[in-house]
Amino acid sequence: MEFYIDTADLKEIKSAAELSILDGVTTNPTILSKQNLPPKEVIAEINEMVNGKVWYQVSSDTAQDMISEALEMVSVISRPVIKLPMGLEGLNACHALSKEGIDTNMTLIFSVSQAILAAKAGAAYVSPYVGRVNDTGWSGYQLIKEIVSVYETQKFNTKVIGASLRGTHDIVEMAMLGARAVTMPYKIFSGLFHHPMTDIGRNQFNHDWKEYKEKLMSQSVEG
Numbered sequence: 001m002e003f004y005i006d007t008a009d010l011k012e013i014k015s016a017a018e019l020s021i022l023d024g025v026t027t028n029p030t031i032l033s034k035q036n037l038p039p040k041e042v043i044a045e046i047n048e049m050v051n052g053k054v055w056y057q058v059s060s061d062t063a064q065d066m067i068s069e070a071l072e073m074v075s076v077i078s079r080p081v082i083k084l085p086m087g088l089e090g091l092n093a094c095h096a097l098s099k100e101g102i103d104t105n106m107t108l109i110f111s112v113s114q115a116i117l118a119a120k121a122g123a124a125y126v127s128p129y130v131g132r133v134n135d136t137g138w139s140g141y142q143l144i145k146e147i148v149s150v151y152e153t154q155k156f157n158t159k160v161i162g163a164s165l166r167g168t169h170d171i172v173e174m175a176m177l178g179a180r181a182v183t184m185p186y187k188i189f190s191g192l193f194h195h196p197m198t199d200i201g202r203n204q205f206n207h208d209w210k211e212y213k214e215k216l217m218s219q220s221v222e223g
């Protein structure tokens with residue numbers, strides 16, 4: 001299962017990149033708009049910091065413009081994944097870029113039919129927006145389950161990446177439902193390691209170990 005952080009914040013990326021389990025960084029126009037630098041510079045900096053895939057989402061309107069925008073970004077990324085918004089133009093651009101051997105992701109996926117089209121267009125990944133589906137009163141988990149099942153039945157190679165995830169539990173659900181990848185805000189990523197019982201257990205072990213060593217020391221002094 002691949003793990004990505006969904007951010008363009010360089011401090012967060014630096015800290016996450018220190019962990020060997022990180023597979024890369026995903027971005028979108030909203031995430032990049034929070035930075036005060038031109039997108040190409042931000043993406044190039046992220047690429048320097050990360051030993052993994054860097055995802056860039058095009059924001060042009062036509063397939064031709066999406067392809068040009070993608071190729072410009074690909075020039076500054078070692079392992080690029082180009083995100084294309086679901087729709088006719090996005091699908092055509094996905095097909096063309098995939099044929100050129102560039103990894104693509106169809107994003108803004110809210111239905112199984114969209115996921116099928118993305119796979120047929122050659123997308124390497126599809127991003128169903130789990131949290132946003134849940135927000136509308138439908139089940140994002142059910143959507144993931146159905147897409148994973150259809151991909152297995154049809155033997156599509158496209159990987160499902162759970163996006164718009166809101167908590168640790170979402171990551172566990174994605175793993176259980178068969179999503180091949182997840183992307184999450186830094187806050188969730190850094191929280192995955194922690195559990196209060198782990199902290200209590202570690203403190204207890206450290207305390208007992210210290211007492212044990214002190215006891216051995218005092219015995220050797222007495223002896």
Ligand SMILES: O=C(CO)[C@@H](O)[C@H](O)[C@H](O)[C@H](O)COP(=O)(O)O
Nearest residue numbers: 006026027028107127131163164183
């Ligand atoms: O689609 C991908 C990556 O495949 C993500 O970057 C995706 O854009 C983001 O996870 C979502 O836009 C975040 O959604 P939300 O938390 O704002 O609802």
